[in-house]
Amino acid sequence: MMKKFMRVLGIVMSTVIIVGIMAACTSNNTSGNNTSGSTSASAEKKPVSIRFLWWGTDVRHKATLAVIDMYQKAFPNVTIEGEYGGFDSYQDKLTTQLAGGTAPDLMQLSFTWPIDLQKKGGFFVDLSKYPKLIDLSMFPNSLIDGFGKVGNAVVAVPTGASAYGFIVNKNLLTKAGVPLNQKWTWDGFLDAAKKVHALGGDYYFSYDNRKVDLFQKYLRPYLEARTGQNMIKDDYSLGFTRDNLVEALSYIKTLNDNKAWPPVSEVSSAASLAEDPRWINGKIASSLGVWVSSVLPSAKAIGDAADVEIFPTLANGKDTAIASQPAQDFSVNARSANIEETIKFLNYLFTDEQALKILKDTRGVPVSKKGIEVAEANKLVDPIITKCLKLGLDNSTSIPYCPISDDSEIKNAGQDVIEMMLFGKLTPNAAADEMISRYNVLLREMKAGK
Amino acid sequence: MFGLFGCRINFNIEERGSIVSNTLKMPANIKKKFYKPFRRENIGLVYILPWFIGFLVFGLYPFIASIVYSFTDYTLLKPPNFVGIQNYITMFTTDKDFYKSLTVTIIYSVVAVPCKLTSALIIALLMNMKLKAVNLFRTAYYIPSILGGSVAVAIVWKALFVNNGVINSILSTFGIAPVKWLGSPASAISIIVLLNIWQFGSSMVIFLAGLKQIPQELYEVARVDGAGKFRIFYKITIPLLTPVIFFNLIMQLIHSLQEFSAPFLITNGGPMKFTYFYGMKLYEYGFKFYKMGYSCALSWFLFAIILALTALIFRSSNSWVYYEDGGKS
Numbered sequence: 001m002m003k004k005f006m007r008v009l010g011i012v013m014s015t016v017i018i019v020g021i022m023a024a025c026t027s028n029n030t031s032g033n034n035t036s037g038s039t040s041a042s043a044e045k046k047p048v049s050i051r052f053l054w055w056g057t058d059v060r061h062k063a064t065l066a067v068i069d070m071y072q073k074a075f076p077n078v079t080i081e082g083e084y085g086g087f088d089s090y091q092d093k094l095t096t097q098l099a100g101g102t103a104p105d106l107m108q109l110s111f112t113w114p115i116d117l118q119k120k121g122g123f124f125v126d127l128s129k130y131p132k133l134i135d136l137s138m139f140p141n142s143l144i145d146g147f148g149k150v151g152n153a154v155v156a157v158p159t160g161a162s163a164y165g166f167i168v169n170k171n172l173l174t175k176a177g178v179p180l181n182q183k184w185t186w187d188g189f190l191d192a193a194k195k196v197h198a199l200g201g202d203y204y205f206s207y208d209n210r211k212v213d214l215f216q217k218y219l220r221p222y223l224e225a226r227t228g229q230n231m232i233k234d235d236y237s238l239g240f241t242r243d244n245l246v247e248a249l250s251y252i253k254t255l256n257d258n259k260a261w262p263p264v265s266e267v268s269s270a271a272s273l274a275e276d277p278r279w280i281n282g283k284i285a286s287s288l289g290v291w292v293s294s295v296l297p298s299a300k301a302i303g304d305a306a307d308v309e310i311f312p313t314l315a316n317g318k319d320t321a322i323a324s325q326p327a328q329d330f331s332v333n334a335r336s337a338n339i340e341e342t343i344k345f346l347n348y349l350f351t352d353e354q355a356l357k358i359l360k361d362t363r364g365v366p367v368s369k370k371g372i373e374v375a376e377a378n379k380l381v382d383p384i385i386t387k388c389l390k391l392g393l394d395n396s397t398s399i400p401y402c403p404i405s406d407d408s409e410i411k412n413a414g415q416d417v418i419e420m421m422l423f424g425k426l427t428p429n430a431a432a433d434e435m436i437s438r439y440n441v442l443l444r445e446m447k448a449g450k
Numbered sequence: 451m452f453g454l455f456g457c458r459i460n461f462n463i464e465e466r467g468s469i470v471s472n473t474l475k476m477p478a479n480i481k482k483k484f485y486k487p488f489r490r491e492n493i494g495l496v497y498i499l500p501w502f503i504g505f506l507v508f509g510l511y512p513f514i515a516s517i518v519y520s521f522t523d524y525t526l527l528k529p530p531n532f533v534g535i536q537n538y539i540t541m542f543t544t545d546k547d548f549y550k551s552l553t554v555t556i557i558y559s560v561v562a563v564p565c566k567l568t569s570a571l572i573i574a575l576l577m578n579m580k581l582k583a584v585n586l587f588r589t590a591y592y593i594p595s596i597l598g599g600s601v602a603v604a605i606v607w608k609a610l611f612v613n614n615g616v617i618n619s620i621l622s623t624f625g626i627a628p629v630k631w632l633g634s635p636a637s638a639i640s641i642i643v644l645l646n647i648w649q650f651g652s653s654m655v656i657f658l659a660g661l662k663q664i665p666q667e668l669y670e671v672a673r674v675d676g677a678g679k680f681r682i683f684y685k686i687t688i689p690l691l692t693p694v695i696f697f698n699l700i701m702q703l704i705h706s707l708q709e710f711s712a713p714f715l716i717t718n719g720g721p722m723k724f725t726y727f728y729g730m731k732l733y734e735y736g737f738k739f740y741k742m743g744y745s746c747a748l749s750w751f752l753f754a755i756i757l758a759l760t761a762l763i764f765r766s767s768n769s770w771v772y773y774e775d776g777g778k779s
Contacts, residue, residue, distance in 0.1 A: 092737050099526040120740065121527035211720075265633025265721060269612035277614070409739045416723065423722050441544055449523070 045077040048341045051104035053083045054328075055090045057297075060362040067355045071348055078341060098123050105336040106346060111147045111326040112406035114156035125332040125339055126153035133340060134347040138369040143326050146401035157346070158326030160364025160371075162292035163392020164217060164311055167273075171305040172285040175199065184312040186222060186251060193260035196285050207273055207287040209261040211415040211422075214252060217289030219418065220405065221311070221321045222248045228318030230402040232410060236447040238439060242432055249421060249428040249435075256422050264422045274298040288312075292327055292364050292385055299384050308388040310395060319399055324392045327364020356380075365389045407446070413438040520746035527740060537747035547723055547731060555728040558639060559706040562646040567698055570650040571691075574657035588658070595651030604715040607645050608632075611716075632717055635724035642712050642725055653698045660694030661687070692771040700763055704756055728752055 054064060061084050068080045083104060091113070097103040098121065109117075118124055127134055136144065139157055148156030166184065173180060176199055178192040193205035208214060220231050226247065229239035240248075256264070262278075270276035274297040278284045282302065288311070290298060299306035313320045330349075332342050349355055350368040359366075360380040366372055375381050404410065414435060421431040520537055522530035541548055577588050597603050610616045611631035618628040632638050664687065672682050688695075710729030713719060719726035719734075728748070736745030 095526065095737070095740070117527070120525060123527075263630075263633070265630045266613045267630075267632040267717075269609060269615055412734075412739075419720065419722055425722065438546065 047077050047079070048338050049079045049081065050106060050336075050338055050342050050345060051081045051083060052106045052345075053094070053104040054108035055085060055087045056293075056362065057086075060293075063359050063362045066358050067349065070354060070358075071345060078345070080345065101335060103333050103335070105333050105338055105342040107331050107333065108159065109156060109329045109331055111156075111158075111329055112403055114148050114329050114331055115150055115403045116407070118150045118153075118155045123331075123334055124155035125334050125336070125343070126155060127157065127332065127343065128152070128154045130340070130343050133343040134350075138350065140367055143367060147326050147403075148329055148331075156326075156329035156331045157350075158328075158364075158367055159330055160292075160327035160361070161324060161367045161389055161393075162327035162364040163322070163324040163389050163396075164289040165292060165295045165388040165392075166286065166288055166309045166311050167290045167295055167298055167388075168286040168307055168309050169279075169282055169284070169302055169305045170307045172196065172203075172282050176203075176285070178285075180307070181309065184310050185315045186225075186312050187315065189312045190251075190255060190258065190260070192285075193255060194258050197259045202278075202283055203285075204259065204262050204278075204283065205285045206255075206261040207276065207279060207284045208289070209264050209266065211264075211419040212411075213289060214418050214422075215411060215414045218252055218255075219248055219414065221323075222251060222314070224321035224397070224399060225314040225317035225319055228399065230399055230405055232402065232405045232407075232439070232443065234402045234404065236404065236443045238436065238443070242436060245432040245435060246428050249418070249431050252418065253421060253428050264419070272297070274301045292388060293362070295385055295388055296361075296382055306384065308384055308391065310391045313395070319397050320395050321397050321399065322392055322395045323401070324389070324396050325401065326367075361385055404446070407442075409442050410439065413442060516746040517750055519743050520750050522743045523741075524743040524746070525740040526736070526742045530743060533743070537744045538751070540744065541747060541751065547726060550723050551726050551728050551731045554639065554724060554726060555707060555709070558643060558646075558709065558727065559703060562643045562706055563699065563702045565643070566647045566650050566702060567653060567695065569647055570653035570698070571657050571695075573650065574654045574661055575687075577654070577658055578661045588655075592651035592655055595649040595653075597649075600645070600649065600711050601715065603649075604645065604712045607641070607712070608716045611641050633721060635721055638717050638721060638725050642709075642716060645712050645716075646706060646709070653702060656698055657691070657694055660691050664690045689772045693773055696763070696767050696771045700760055703759060703763070707752065707756055707759075 052064075052068070054060070056064075061082075064084070065082055068082055072078060072080060091110070094103065094107065094109075095117075098117065103123065114124065128136060134157075136154055136157070140161075143158040143161065144154055144156075147158070148154055168180075170180060173192070173196070176192070176195040178195050182188060189205075196203050196205040208217065223231055223240050223244060226244050227240045231239050233239045255261070262268075262284075268276060268278075272294060273279050273287050273290065274294065276284070279287075279298070280301050282305070286309075287298070295308065311320075311322045313322060330346055332339060332346065336342055349359065351370045353370070353374055356366060356371050356374040357378060357380065361375070361382060365381055365385060366375045417426070417431050417435040417438070420426045420434070421428060426434060519530060521532060521534060523533045523536075524530035573591055577584060577591070581587070594603070608615075612618075613628055613630065613633070615631075617631065622628065630637070631641055668686050668690075669682060672686060677685070708729050709727050710733060713725040713727045713730050714733065717725040719730055732745050732748050732752070735741045735748065
């Protein structure tokens with residue numbers, strides 16, 4: 001009796017499981033199916049499904065989802081699936097999807113990626129081939145040419161403009177006797193660092209003690225200001241001499257020795273400046289190279305005490321080396337089944353007044369012609385961000401952007417050498433030699449591979 | 451007996467032949483031809499078919515693909531080009547972090563595995579005693595090792611040891627200045643070793659099973675003969691546990707040489723690459739630098755090392771592992 005019952009139960013359960021799996025598989029198939037997009041002029045209105053991938057914080061997610069809703073109401077045959085999350089591991093996820101051919105139709109990219117990825121795999125659509133769907137002249141040329149153009153193909157458009165911000169705590173600087181609104185130079189930076197640390201052992205001028213930041217926001221701008229060239233030029237040669245590098249590395253060592261930032265061996269748990277208790281409690285006076293989209297949360301964290309200053313440069317340098325770049329880029333997947341519908345949506349994000357009002361400055365300061373109009377008319381951009389961008393654009397570098405300097409291995413090698421120097425394993429001279437030898441090996445490889 | 455759809459199925463063990471053909475009463479030659487897969491002796495294969503397909507697709511195919519890729523310059527984004535043994539040459543000559551990474555991983559294994567096995571053994575001995583609520587303790591000690599893939603645990607570990615983390619907060623209440631657990635090379639790797647040792651649960655359970663298999667008569671006889679506790683431990687317990695020790699040693703060694711999530715999440719390879727484990731290096735080269743071909747070469751070298759060490763331990767096992775039945779089973 002029991003045996004029979006158990007057997008019947010077993011059969012019922014296996015049937016349920018099998019049916020369940022089949023149902024799940026079928027539903028996956030139907031939702032994942034991209035039926036072909038509607039052809040240009042005819043009002044075919046076939047149902048279309050677009051996947052849109054981006055990273056950000058809640059503010060950006062909410063705004064984007066609201067715009068997606070609006071678009072779906074205006075064009076009921078289009079379904080847009082938003083895939084979003086934080087920036088952590090975004091790049092890994094995206095490149096894996098690109099490699100596997102499962103990338104979404106519309107993707108948000110960091111400005112250093114489009115040219116690199118396009119060269120490595122031709123993943124993106126040339127938007128200049130669709131002039132009826134998107135008018136590329138609405139974007140500033142500089143943001144397209146430098147960051148989104150490979151040959152004559154335009155593979156990425158800027159979501160907004162950004163510049164590295166130098167965010168400061170006004171009150172703390174005044175307390176330490178550091179003049180505000182000055183024309184910051186690297187010498188002045190060192191001066192301010194000494195003054196702030198003189199206030200007490202746990203007071204530091206800068207938040208940036210991580211090797212990633214020290215390489216990208218201190219070493220590179222210093223070098224490029226000194227030489228007036230890209231750190232790595234587009235012909236894969238070094239844009240600096242050994243002496244230049246020794247000077248730059250010695251400067252960073254001097255900053256470190258004068259306790260410009262917390263000790264490099266101190267690992268903080270705070271996810272960002274805005275959440276770090278030392279910043280919130282006014283023990284840290286500034287952070288360099290803060291991304292425009294993080295300026296606002298960091299500023300809000302200390303309220304009225306927040307301000308932005310001009311990015312430091314060299315008093316006698318050949319160039320300001322103050323970069324401005326797209327806040328992020330949007331690209332369309334070349335393997336998408338709905339290229340035209342995706343481009344239509346992309347265009348909507350930049351030209352529809354309601355959409356622009358909702359998106360505001362969640363992706364940097366708007367740069368499309370319509371975007372700028374709407375932002376000014378409705379005062380959509382927080383004044384601190386406008387100031388940050390203005391300071392960047394007014395003193396902008398004249399060095400054209402070269403993506404090789406942002407290659408992961410190049411950055412990694414530079415970061416590792418700086419770390420070794422700051423831990424005392426290498427003198428600036430030895431560090432310069434080490435970095436140059438590593439770069440020579442890497443650049444030789446890269447040149448051969450291209 | 452009634453089977454699916456109410457067919458009568460004869461499960462008489464003496465009767466040879468297939469289950470289905472018996473039921474449907476078909477002529478003998480058709481029985482043999484069409485129902486071969488369902489012959490009693492082959493039906494086991496049908497049952498393991500789902501696993502086998504999974505193994506082929508997710509196990510064997512990547513296994514073979516990776517050795518092929520290791521001879522190419524596969525960047526994950528473009529189709530691969532054959533480059534011969536270039537990757538292997540680069541590994542040993544121009545890669546700056548290769549030897550550092552290898553050394554760090556081996557030191558980690560050499561330190562962590564014995565410590566882990568020792569603590570597992572000690573706790574297993576404790577658990578073997580007849581204490582009240584011993585089951586509760588056993589579960590409690592086993593839980594850390596099943597907290598899956600150690601990702602969540604690694605994040606918790608980081609939160610504990612970070613500069614303004616839990617451990618330093620506790621120390622500060624005793625007036626001790628915060629210690630830079632993750633900032634100094636020596637302590638950073640110790641923290642990761644500690645995390646590995648903390649997850650001794652699975653080894654402990656296996657030791658416990660081994661302990662329970664030791665016949666009680668041996669202990670009684672030894673006690674009667676007047677042997678002290680330590681003597682009993684060294685002369686009876688340890689020798690009879692050597693098969694279990696052998697098993698745990700091999701499993702833990704293989705596992706620790708492949709460690710990835712702890713260093714990746716806690717220290718990200720720093721400071722100064724002192725926790726840049728081989729597993730992490732594999733990952734970075736494959737997914738961050740788009741050098742998947744090189745990454746495959748690295749992983750096959752790791753395979754070779756693990757194979758060599760395992761073979762070494764197996765070879766040596768003849769001299770120190772004692773099997774009750776003389777090693778025949």
